[in-house]
Amino acid sequence: MFPKTLAPTKINRNNFKFDNMFVVTAMAMFINRSHPSIPRNLFWVFQFLIILTLSTTTFLFLGNSVLLYDIPAGRYAEASKNGTMAIVAFTITIKYSFLLYFQKYMKNLISVVDRDYKLAMDFEEEEKEIVIMYAKKGAKVSWYWLLAALSTSIAFPLKAIFKMGYSYWQGDFKYIPMFDMRYPDRLDILKDIPAMFILLFVLCLMFGCYATTMYIGFDPLVPIFLLHICGQLDILSKRILKIFSENYNEEEINEKLKNVNIKLQDLYGLIENIKNKFTVLFEYNMKTTTFLLPLSLFQVVEDLKRSQLNMEFLSFFVATILHFYMPCYYSDNLLERSYYLREAIYSCGWETHPNTRARKTVLLMMTRTTAPLVLSTIFYTICLDTFAEMCRQSYAIFNIMNAACA
DSSP states (O other): OOOSOSOOSSOOTTTOSHHHHTHHHHHHHHHTTOOTTSOOSHHHHHHHHHHHHHHHHHHHHHHHHIIIIITTTTOHHHHHHHHHHHHHHHHHHHHHHHHHHTHHHHHHHHHHHHHHHHHHTTSOHHHHHHHHHHHHHHHHHHHHHHHHHHHHHHHHHHHHHHHHHHHHHTTOOOOOOSSOOOOOHHHHTTTTSHHHHHHHHHHHHHHHHHHHHHHHHHTTHHHHHHHHHHHHHHHHHHHHHHHTTSOOOHHHHHHHHHHHHHHHHHHHHHHHHHHHHHHHHHHHHHHHHHHHHHHHHHHHHHHHHTTOOOHHHHHHHHHHHHHHHHHHHHHHHHHHHHHHHHHHHHTSSGGGOOOHHHHHHHHHHHHHTTSOOOOBOSSSBOSHHHHHHHHHHHHHHHHHHHHHHO
16 A cells, blocks of 8 residues: 655654655555565466566667668667667666566565664653654655656657647647657658657656656665665663763673674674675676767767757766665765764773673674675675776776767
8 A cells, every 4th residue: 555644744653654655666666566565466477467568669769770771871860869768768668567576575674664763762762762763864866866767757758748739839740759769660651641640759768767767766765775774873872981980880881782782783794695696787787877878978979069959968967876886875975874883882981991802892893894885786885986087997998988979
């Protein structure tokens, strides 16, 4: 079922849940039927087949245009346009398949967040505010993606409708498609027939809506989980700094250190699971973003040379940057919080207490935190340095494209 509220204005025990805090992302997953809590019954299979047919058909049409018509005819600008959309069609299919294959794992991740939110309501006020603060940051990520995805998907049909309206006003009405692709011969000769044009336009429009929900529903997930872990690390840092500074007896110190250590092991296990599940997908995202950036920027620059502003690919270019920047930024943030935790463990005041068991626990935690908490692809650590390297590679490809088409 859909989340009941658009956003909890006041956090309490009843509404402090994943689907309520991140309602934009949860709603998008419910709309495209990828939410892990949706029963996989026959009705869902019927819905899934419609979605799969939609994305597959669009991908085949775009690929057909690029490989059989655009490139052989030397229409490289059109090839880059349609190739970009074909990559998008393939990417959202991979993301949907990921959510299906790891349905139980994603459901477990959400339940972990819900459990921590429930426990946070019994924390001290300062710790509870930390959890809420990071949850609100995660909600902002969802809204960023809503803005980026909507502005990009709306730009394509609006431009086509505006051009058709303008041509009608000029007395020379023309059908303008959302994606300027060449269909197979038997279909291409029929594309200007009103009924066929409307059918193809609706197909592309539905594909745009589906792609929008996939980006809004999938891409904020990892940043949301990373921000949640950052909040938990901050709480552990504050707790460990208090253990030796307050008047606890030896038994209480050992018990509190034990609880901190257990939670720390859980967080490291959570990050390892995320890395294991998302590693290949992050590598794919990095590679596709490296090509999508120059392809979309090339469209913008080519139109600027003709004194035109390509709004749809300009917004697509911004959304593509966001696509890989978000995981890099929040993974970098997680790395920073893990370093802060290690410093907190070392400076917690253990040297002033001759408690052998406590010192062994502190040593164990220091050893554990030697390995920093950070995500990675197959070959790279996901951080801002990696994002910068990806931008350099994209710019090199863009220069090659410009030189080739000069």
